[in-house]
Amino acid sequence: MNEKPEKLIDKKGSRLDGRKADELRPIKIELGVLSNADGSAYIEHGKNKILAAVFGPREMHPKHLSLPDRMVLRCRYHMAPFSVQERKSPAPSRREVELSKVIRESLEPSVFVEYYPRTGIDLFIEVLQADGGTRCASITAASLAIADAGIPMRDLVVACAAGKIDDTVVLDLMDTEDKLGVADVPVAYMPNLNAVTLLQMDGILAPDEFEQAVNMAIEGCKKIYVMQKEALKTKYMDVKEEVEE
Amino acid sequence: MSSLITRVRQKQIGQLIETGKRLDGRGLRDYREIKLEQGLIEKAEGSARVLLGKTEVLVGIKVETGKPFPDTPNEGVQTVNAELVPLASPTFEPGPPDENAIELARIVDRGIRESKAIDTEKLCIEPGKNVFVVFVDVWVLNHDGNLIDASALAAVAALLNTKMPNYEIKDGEVKIKHGYTPLPIKSKPITVTIAKVNDKLIVDPWLEEEQIMDARISMAINEAGNICAVQKGCAGYFTRQQVIEATKIAQEKAAEIRKKLDW
Numbered sequence: 001m002n003e004k005p006e007k008l009i010d011k012k013g014s015r016l017d018g019r020k021a022d023e024l025r026p027i028k029i030e031l032g033v034l035s036n037a038d039g040s041a042y043i044e045h046g047k048n049k050i051l052a053a054v055f056g057p058r059e060m061h062p063k064h065l066s067l068p069d070r071m072v073l074r075c076r077y078h079m080a081p082f083s084v085q086e087r088k089s090p091a092p093s094r095r096e097v098e099l100s101k102v103i104r105e106s107l108e109p110s111v112f113v114e115y116y117p118r119t120g121i122d123l124f125i126e127v128l129q130a131d132g133g134t135r136c137a138s139i140t141a142a143s144l145a146i147a148d149a150g151i152p153m154r155d156l157v158v159a160c161a162a163g164k165i166d167d168t169v170v171l172d173l174m175d176t177e178d179k180l181g182v183a184d185v186p187v188a189y190m191p192n193l194n195a196v197t198l199l200q201m202d203g204i205l206a207p208d209e210f211e212q213a214v215n216m217a218i219e220g221c222k223k224i225y226v227m228q229k230e231a232l233k234t235k236y237m238d239v240k241e242e243v244e245e
Numbered sequence: 246m247s248s249l250i251t252r253v254r255q256k257q258i259g260q261l262i263e264t265g266k267r268l269d270g271r272g273l274r275d276y277r278e279i280k281l282e283q284g285l286i287e288k289a290e291g292s293a294r295v296l297l298g299k300t301e302v303l304v305g306i307k308v309e310t311g312k313p314f315p316d317t318p319n320e321g322v323q324t325v326n327a328e329l330v331p332l333a334s335p336t337f338e339p340g341p342p343d344e345n346a347i348e349l350a351r352i353v354d355r356g357i358r359e360s361k362a363i364d365t366e367k368l369c370i371e372p373g374k375n376v377f378v379v380f381v382d383v384w385v386l387n388h389d390g391n392l393i394d395a396s397a398l399a400a401v402a403a404l405l406n407t408k409m410p411n412y413e414i415k416d417g418e419v420k421i422k423h424g425y426t427p428l429p430i431k432s433k434p435i436t437v438t439i440a441k442v443n444d445k446l447i448v449d450p451w452l453e454e455e456q457i458m459d460a461r462i463s464m465a466i467n468e469a470g471n472i473c474a475v476q477k478g479c480a481g482y483f484t485r486q487q488v489i490e491a492t493k494i495a496q497e498k499a500a501e502i503r504k505k506l507d508w
Binding site: 094095097098100101102104105108109185190193194195196197198199200201202203204205206207210211214215218 | 344347348350351355358359360462467469470471472473474475476477478479480481482483484485487488489492493496
């Protein structure tokens with residue numbers, strides 16, 4: 001284990017990894033990375049490395065879970081045993097069950113579920129390496145995987161966290177900042193609809209700090225949204241080139 | 246976990262809320278009547294029962310000795326578990342906790358943990374070796390909506406009622422002695438749930454309102470009016486402005502409940 005740093009942010013406003021308060025970690029997104037899935041995406045958000053895959057719309061298994069007037073969305077968020085410092089048991093933990101639920105609920109408002117009655121889509125998220133903010137990076141990738149599968153959507157869902165370390169409200173907390181910091185506020189957002197689809201918080205924040213954190217996270221989301229669209233375009237540029245050859 | 250309600254009823258509830266009224270006669274920002282009873286399970290170290298309208302939640306607390314987590318050797322351990330007991334609703338089924346039960350337990354847990362309600366450092370017996378483990382078990386006995394607020398309230402009320410066994414260390418072993426001391430409590434968070442129905446924000450949704458709500462947001466508020474935990478739920482969304490409005494409502498209602506309970 002590393003020594004506990006005395007300060008998470010220094011007098012000049014520089015964080016442990018040299019970022020400023022409102023700066024995101026480097027992000028790399030790629031689409032269509034898995035050939036068997038109907039849609040897939042890979043994201044590197046700082047040290048987070050996450051794969052998301054979508055199967056469907058397809059017949060539900062077991063069949064009785066299907067609904068007559070809409071599609072059912074299922075989601076499994078899962079962390080690989082080697083993704084964290086101390087080995088994590090591969091069996092789903094209570095945290096993973098909760099995250100699977102909130103991630104599903106954050107993506108559901110973006111999908112036109114009524115277009116595919118009696119069917120289901122399965123969304124699988126595998127965290128290969130975790131470094132704080134995995135639920136947010138998972139949502140960003142999963143939304144792109146749904147788009148990659150060609151499922152009609154109202155907007156892409158993009159997620160980013162803000163929080164408080166020492167006395168400062170900052171954007172996009174990494175693992176050390178999350179653990180030693182004061183609070184963490186993950187937010188998922190659909191920019192075109194001004195819709196907050198996921199909002200959680202732990203830690204203690206005064207109401208004005210909370211408002212500041214939510215606003216900062218939304219600004220972060222808007223920046224990632226641009227990268228999301230760019231990744232989507234890149235994939236279709238590649239397809240276009242292939243066709244033209 | 247929803248049972249069916251007719252479209253007519255759904256429409257009626259929604260339209261009524263648009264005009265600022267509710268089917269059970271409450272205003273949009275009114276809670277149902279809260280009844281609180283403590284210490285009704287003698288065998289448990291602490292217990293409390295909350296009635297929120299017809300919603301009924303019993304929380305029992307057991308205190309045992311156990312090992313601390315390696316990263317917090319000087320602190321006691323808190324664990325929260327929730328059971329949606331099948332007798333509480335026709336939609337609850339026996340079996341291991343489903344995602345709804347797990348989410349409920351984790352929201353209650355976060356409210357207590359993040360507000361630092363239990364003074365966990367005082368639960369340490371021998372650093373790194375022996376600490377008190379506080380088991381908070383949330384037993385939902387009747388489901389009529391807003392299990393989150395009822396459970397969170399019952400959990401804190403039960404903690405306030407909890408006594409810790411006295412102990413001594415003999416030949417390196419922990420021996421439980423006669424008598425009890427109260428569990429050290431630092432804070433009493435109150436959780437407020439706000440639901441969005443037909444684009445209106447209402448507090449304390451009851452069962453039928455829960456079935457038609459787009460989304461809900463729950464916030465744990467401490468004595469200073471600060472926010473200690475937040476959870477948005479359901480497959481709908483809030484606008485940024487609604488999130489800010491919800492924080493204000495949560496603070497107001499938490500203060501009101503706090504005053505009523507004299508916490």
